[in-house]
Amino acid sequence: MKRRVFFEQLIKFSAISGMSLLTLFGLFPSIFTTKKTSAKLVLGTEEDVFNQATHITKQINDRTLIIKKSTDGAVEAFDASCTHAGCPVRWNEADQTFLCKCHGGIFDYQGIPVAGPPKKPLQKIHVQKRESSGEIILYVMDVSA
Numbered sequence: 685m686k687r688r689v690f691f692e693q694l695i696k697f698s699a700i701s702g703m704s705l706l707t708l709f710g711l712f713p714s715i716f717t718t719k720k721t722s723a724k725l726v727l728g729t730e731e732d733v734f735n736q737a738t739h740i741t742k743q744i745n746d747r748t749l750i751i752k753k754s755t756d757g758a759v760e761a762f763d764a765s766c767t768h769a770g771c772p773v774r775w776n777e778a779d780q781t782f783l784c785k786c787h788g789g790i791f792d793y794q795g796i797p798v799a800g801p802p803k804k805p806l807q808k809i810h811v812q813k814r815e816s817s818g819e820i821i822l823y824v825m826d827v828s829a
C-alpha cells in the first residue's frame with residue numbers, strides 16, 4: 685500500500701469513526717452519561733413515619749437515607765454513605781452517633797466526623813414539614829435515574 689493511499693484511508697476511517705461516536709452520543713446520550721435528578725419524597729406524618737422507632741432508613745434508587753428525630757424533636761435526614769469510601773453508616777441511638785464498620789469511622793449526631801478516616805460530614809438531606817398536614821417531605825439531590 686502506498687503511503688498516500690494509507691493516509692487517505694486513515695483520514696476516512698477517523699472521520700467515519702468520529703462521526704459514529706457523535707451520532708451514538710446524540711442518539712443515546714445515556715450510554716455515556718449517568719442521568720442525575722432530584723427527588724421529592726412525601727413520607728407522611730411523624731407518627732406514620734416513626735411509629736415507635738427513633739429512626740428509619742429509606743431507599744431512593746441508588747441511595748440510602750437515614751431519617752431520625754433530633755434531641756430537640758426536629759426531623760433530620762442524612763445520606764447513609766460514609767464520606768470516606770462510601771460504605772453504609774448505621775445510626776447508633778445509644779451513643780447518638782453514626783458508625784461506619786468498614787474502617788471505624790464515627791460521625792456525631794449532626795453527621796460531623798469525630799473519629800476514624802472520614803474528613804467530610806455526612807451529606808444532610810433537606811427536610812421540610814408541611815404545616816397544613818404535618819407530612820414530612822425530603823428533597824434529595826443527585827439521585828441516579
Ligand code: FES
Nearest residue numbers: 766768769784789
Ligand atoms: S468507608 Fe467509612 S470509614 Fe472508611
